[in-house]
Amino acid sequence: MHDVLTRLGLEPVNSGAWSADGAMATTGPELASINPTTGKVLAKIRMATREDYESIVATAQDAFTRWRMLPAPKRGEIVRQVGEALRAHKDDLGALVVLEVGKILSEGLGEVQESIDIADFAVGQSRQLYGLSMHSERAAHRMYEQWQPLGVVGIITAFNFPNAVWAWNAMIAAIAGDTMIWKPSLKAPLTAIATHKICDEVFRKHGFGGVINLIIGEDKVVGDAMIRDRRLPLISATGSTRMGRHVGAVVASRLGRSLLELGGNNAVIVNKDADLDLALRGVAFGACGTAGQRCTTTRRLFLHEDIAESFTARLKAAFETLPIGDPLDAGTLVGPLIDADAVATYERAVQTIQDQGGEVLCGGKKVDREGFFVRPTLVKAPMDLPIAKEETFAPILYVFTYKDLGEAIAAQNDVDQGLSSAIFTDSFRAAETFLSPAGSDCGIANVNIGTSGAEIGGAFGGEKDTGGGRESGSDSWKAYMRRQTCTLNWGTDLPLAQGVTFDV
Numbered sequence: 001m002h003d004v005l006t007r008l009g010l011e012p013v014n015s016g017a018w019s020a021d022g023a024m025a026t027t028g029p030e031l032a033s034i035n036p037t038t039g040k041v042l043a044k045i046r047m048a049t050r051e052d053y054e055s056i057v058a059t060a061q062d063a064f065t066r067w068r069m070l071p072a073p074k075r076g077e078i079v080r081q082v083g084e085a086l087r088a089h090k091d092d093l094g095a096l097v098v099l100e101v102g103k104i105l106s107e108g109l110g111e112v113q114e115s116i117d118i119a120d121f122a123v124g125q126s127r128q129l130y131g132l133s134m135h136s137e138r139a140a141h142r143m144y145e146q147w148q149p150l151g152v153v154g155i156i157t158a159f160n161f162p163n164a165v166w167a168w169n170a171m172i173a174a175i176a177g178d179t180m181i182w183k184p185s186l187k188a189p190l191t192a193i194a195t196h197k198i199c200d201e202v203f204r205k206h207g208f209g210g211v212i213n214l215i216i217g218e219d220k221v222v223g224d225a226m227i228r229d230r231r232l233p234l235i236s237a238t239g240s241t242r243m244g245r246h247v248g249a250v251v252a253s254r255l256g257r258s259l260l261e262l263g264g265n266n267a268v269i270v271n272k273d274a275d276l277d278l279a280l281r282g283v284a285f286g287a288c289g290t291a292g293q294r295c296t297t298t299r300r301l302f303l304h305e306d307i308a309e310s311f312t313a314r315l316k317a318a319f320e321t322l323p324i325g326d327p328l329d330a331g332t333l334v335g336p337l338i339d340a341d342a343v344a345t346y347e348r349a350v351q352t353i354q355d356q357g358g359e360v361l362c363g364g365k366k367v368d369r370e371g372f373f374v375r376p377t378l379v380k381a382p383m384d385l386p387i388a389k390e391e392t393f394a395p396i397l398y399v400f401t402y403k404d405l406g407e408a409i410a411a412q413n414d415v416d417q418g419l420s421s422a423i424f425t426d427s428f429r430a431a432e433t434f435l436s437p438a439g440s441d442c443g444i445a446n447v448n449i450g451t452s453g454a455e456i457g458g459a460f461g462g463e464k465d466t467g468g469g470r471e472s473g474s475d476s477w478k479a480y481m482r483r484q485t486c487t488l489n490w491g492t493d494l495p496l497a498q499g500v501t502f503d504v
Contacts, residue, residue: 004095008194010043016189016216017048018196019059020209026052028217033190036102036336037326037371045189048217053225056213060152060179061231063210068149068177070208075175076126082171082202083119086112089198093163093191095328100188101159102335102372103290104327115167115195117456118472122171125477129176140491147481149177154226156237156247159338160293160393162188163195165261168460168471169236169480170199170212176480181213181232183223187338189216230254234480237261238295241391241417241465248467259479260467261460263391264295264419266442266451267412269434271405271425272304275448276311279424282450283397284318286422288334288376289452292395293342295466296420296444296452300388301399302408308401312380315399316362319376324367336372337394346374346394352387353379358398389415405430413441419462420444420451443470 013030015023028047035042048056067075086093094109103111131145153173157165166182173180184192196214203211215222227235227250236259237247244262251258268286270279286298303311327335337343343366350364363377376395381388388398402408412421421442423434431447433439443462444454454460459474461467470476496502 017052018214059210064179072126076123080123114164126175138495151233153180154232154235159185159187162191173480259469262467265415265417266420267300269302269423272306274424286450286452287397349392416465418464419466422446
């Protein structure tokens with residue numbers, strides 16, 4: 001464990017702010033990073049103050065004046081080298097994700113691979129920041145749209161993806177010509193510091209220190225300052241719907257932009273004609289991967305009545321035999337929850353399920369060992385179970401039975417969140433119904449794969465209380481830029497649009 005920390009340059013007590021010249025001498029309160037597998041301290045961070053924040057904003061603003069003038073393909077070349085630096089440190093960064101947030105090793109490594117992939121994707125995007133050319137109604141005029149860098153972008157990330165979600169934003173913002181300030185979760189500060197140091201070294205080598213900046217501090221000190229700061233035209237925030245409502249309202253009050261990636265209450269429908277072996281694997285990973293702590297975790301399962309009893313029995317057997325333990329061990333499939341508060345939330349949810357009439361088929365208890373481990377929990381639920389409409393960040397799966405596909409789709413959509421959804425079916429008609437305007441209302445809709453896991457290239461995000469944001473792929477680069485319509489008159493007359501005359 002300590003070898004990984006040493007190789008990544010982490011100290012017993014680390015600075016909570018990193019800018020153009022590296023670590024700053026922060027003087028805020030001390031924060032401990034806890035290993036959820038053992039409950040023990042990995043290292044500590046001296047958090048940033050409001051004065052540190054002001055210094056970082058000034059640095060990011062100064063760097064923006066230079067970075068925005070570098071041609072986008074040249075920005076892309078620097079981002080390409082950032083991707084190479086992440087490749088060189090993938091094993092250690094992946095192990096650090098495991099140590100700090102409890103993901104199993106393949107997921108920790110997979111998360112860093114996402115950051116590498118988005119860097120590769122961003123390199124291509126740096127040559128595709130296209131605008132449109134339009135025909136003007138006025139003679140001897142040319143009209144077109146172009147996209148300009150936006151400014152200093154604030155990036156607020158959650159603990160469950162302490163490396164990748166920053167990269168989704170940062171790599172695209174960088175090729176767009178923006179600089180950025182990253183506020184990571186206080187539950188995963190070490191991964192943020194290590195990631196920042198690796199990537200910042202590349203920018204500084206090219207004379208662009210201050211393009212990426214890191215600040216670790218309390219919400220009331222740093223977070224509140226970021227979302228109220230008119231110098232940050234865009235705030236990209238990942239977290240709970242409660243947090244997103246606050247961020248969105250504050251940013252909107254100053255007419256800023258927000259890109260929100262919030263909660264999910266994701267469902268899988270298993271039709272009677274589905275490949276049940278495929279569905280079993282998809283549901284099990286969707287519900288229990290990252291110990292149920294993904295925004296795309298499968299939380300509700302709708303089974304056709306013809307296959308409900310047999311499939312539930314198979315799923316129960318799978319849940320009861322999933323290896324739980326140290327996420328660094330090769331055979332482990334379920335690691336710990338992030339902290340003691342998460343365990344307490346899980347326990348309260350299990351009690352509420354029983355109070356509301358749900359039947360716990362398996363799990364529902366803590367694991368008797370050090371750390372913050374709980375058992376994957378399967379619940380037989382009536383359609384009107386109130387708690388099933390809430391997002392509990394834990395491995396709890398509610399199982400419902402349906403007769404008609406339309407009934408299942410309506411029930412799937414009948415929650416406040418709208419992130420990810422999936423159907424398992426071999427019916428072309430059922431699949432197309434699910435993907436039609438009358439089908440899933442989520443930002444992600446899958447057929448014969450689960451709700452969890454997203455490839456770089458497709459825009460990631462959801463609707464309703466999920467916030468409406470889109471990151472990572474497609475044309476999501478537009479969120480980090482400002483659109484400008486340009487009209488050029490190359491003639492000797494000055495005709496006005498719509499035939500207006502104004503002669504002087």
